[in-house]
Amino acid sequence: MVTIILASGSPRRKYLLKQAGLPFKAVTPKLNERIDAGKSIRETVQRLAKEKVKSILSYLPQKEKDWVAGFDTICAYKGRLLGKPSCLDEAKEILNTLSGKIHSVHTGIALYTKLSSKIETDVCTTRVTFRKLSLEEIDFYLNTDEWKGVAGAYRIQGRGELFIHSISGSYSNVVGLPLSFFYGMLMQYQYPFHKGEKSSGGNFCLKHRK
Amino acid sequence: MVTIILASGSPRRKYLLKQAGLPFKAVTPKLNERIDAGKSIRETVQRLAKEKVKSILSYLPQKEKDWVAGFDTICAYKGRLLGKPSCLDEAKEILNTLSGKIHSVHTGIALYTKLSSKIETDVCTTRVTFRKLSLEEIDFYLNTDEWKGVAGAYRIQGRGELFIHSISGSYSNVVGLPLSFFYGMLMQYQYPFHKGEKSSGGNFCLKHRK
Numbered sequence: 001m002v003t004i005i006l007a008s009g010s011p012r013r014k015y016l017l018k019q020a021g022l023p024f025k026a027v028t029p030k031l032n033e034r035i036d037a038g039k040s041i042r043e044t045v046q047r048l049a050k051e052k053v054k055s056i057l058s059y060l061p062q063k064e065k066d067w068v069a070g071f072d073t074i075c076a077y078k079g080r081l082l083g084k085p086s087c088l089d090e091a092k093e094i095l096n097t098l099s100g101k102i103h104s105v106h107t108g109i110a111l112y113t114k115l116s117s118k119i120e121t122d123v124c125t126t127r128v129t130f131r132k133l134s135l136e137e138i139d140f141y142l143n144t145d146e147w148k149g150v151a152g153a154y155r156i157q158g159r160g161e162l163f164i165h166s167i168s169g170s171y172s173n174v175v176g177l178p179l180s181f182f183y184g185m186l187m188q189y190q191y192p193f194h195k196g197e198k199s200s201g202g203n204f205c206l207k208h209r210k
Numbered sequence: 211m212v213t214i215i216l217a218s219g220s221p222r223r224k225y226l227l228k229q230a231g232l233p234f235k236a237v238t239p240k241l242n243e244r245i246d247a248g249k250s251i252r253e254t255v256q257r258l259a260k261e262k263v264k265s266i267l268s269y270l271p272q273k274e275k276d277w278v279a280g281f282d283t284i285c286a287y288k289g290r291l292l293g294k295p296s297c298l299d300e301a302k303e304i305l306n307t308l309s310g311k312i313h314s315v316h317t318g319i320a321l322y323t324k325l326s327s328k329i330e331t332d333v334c335t336t337r338v339t340f341r342k343l344s345l346e347e348i349d350f351y352l353n354t355d356e357w358k359g360v361a362g363a364y365r366i367q368g369r370g371e372l373f374i375h376s377i378s379g380s381y382s383n384v385v386g387l388p389l390s391f392f393y394g395m396l397m398q399y400q401y402p403f404h405k406g407e408k409s410s411g412g413n414f415c416l417k418h419r420k
Contacts (some may be wrong), residue, residue, distance in 0.1 A: 137404060
């Protein structure tokens with residue numbers, strides 16, 4: 001398979017691509033993640049994902065530019081952005097907002113392919129329902145330090161999962177890279193994923209033969 | 211926190227309890243996982259989870275019997291059980307069934323508490339929507355061997371996530387132990403989870419002070 005350049009330094013995104021078995025090389029983009037007021041969340045996450053890809057394309061050698069992908073994830077509640085908390089107070093405020101409510105997680109995906117010489121973008125959204133949390137539970141969670149450096153101040157792949165009643169949509173999107181959605185984009189732009197796949201045949205199972 | 215006895219040998223369940231930060235000791239139950247015809251899926255998973263707990267209680271020393279939890283996970287499509295495939299043919303048939311469709315994952319939870327001296331049971335259900343898979347994609351997946359030993363012949367925590375369009379409900383339930391649901395049961399039966407939690411205070415963040 002062809003190596004994908006992941007325009008991200010996020011260990012979570014690397015973990016997910018590894019889980020998916022996709023060959024990749026992670027390169028951290030040089031970017032100031034500025035959020036423009038007045039723009040929709042969908043526009044914002046696509047722009048930021050695109051800027052990450054552009055940043056990488058600007059200094060990557062030509063021969064490595066086959067497939068470059070960037071992602072940007074933002075949480076939102078009633079149209080209000082819930083970014084990465086800058087301090088404990090802000091994390092507490094965010095968790096108070098999420099408690100007992102449904103919020104959305106949006107990931108912008110940007111994919112550059114050499115064949116098209118364009119950056120295609122799209123957005124994946126997951127709805128997340130939080131349990132009603134007591135102040136004691138929020139304090140417990142803040143003490144774990146999981147809130148640091150993540151949009152929405154929780155990690156679904158950590159203890160945060162205890163507080164998530166349910167989700168509707170893609171799980172990996174909430175972690176930061178919607179695998180199935182991204183896979184769909186790769187297929188759409190003809191990434192050679194299954195090329196040369198041998199048939200599994202299946203003629204060695206006598207028990208199950210009808 | 212008090213140690214929970216996990217009546218399971220499943221690495222996935224151990225991983226999830228570890229993720230949740232719950233102190234536990236895993237003990238593999240001695241059980242023949244028999245499925246009775248004519249019983250509902252909800253009854254079946256609760257009975258199997260309960261039998262796992264009973265198996266452990268029968269030989270566990272009295273002092274270790276404070277909290278014992280068992281789980282049993284089954285996939286179902288249109289009321290038809292999709293258990294662990296016994297061979298490649300069966301895995302292929304299951305994945306063909308799931309392709310492009312919505313199926314359900316049910317986990318029966320059984321929880322013994324010394325205080326009640328009873329085994330309480332409940333069921334958590336998640337709906338999983340698969341992408342429409344080509345034969346090439348199914349062959350690709352079968353070659354990864356992820357289908358082995360898991361209900362429904364896929365691992366959402368592995369490459370299976372590529373094929374899952376969306377879920378509705380608990381993610382960890384699909385892995386095999388619904389963390390938030392189980393946490394709710396622990397709270398209901400007064401497991402001392404947050405006892406002695408210190409307040410996070412939050413008076414060291416000047417930036418966010420209003």
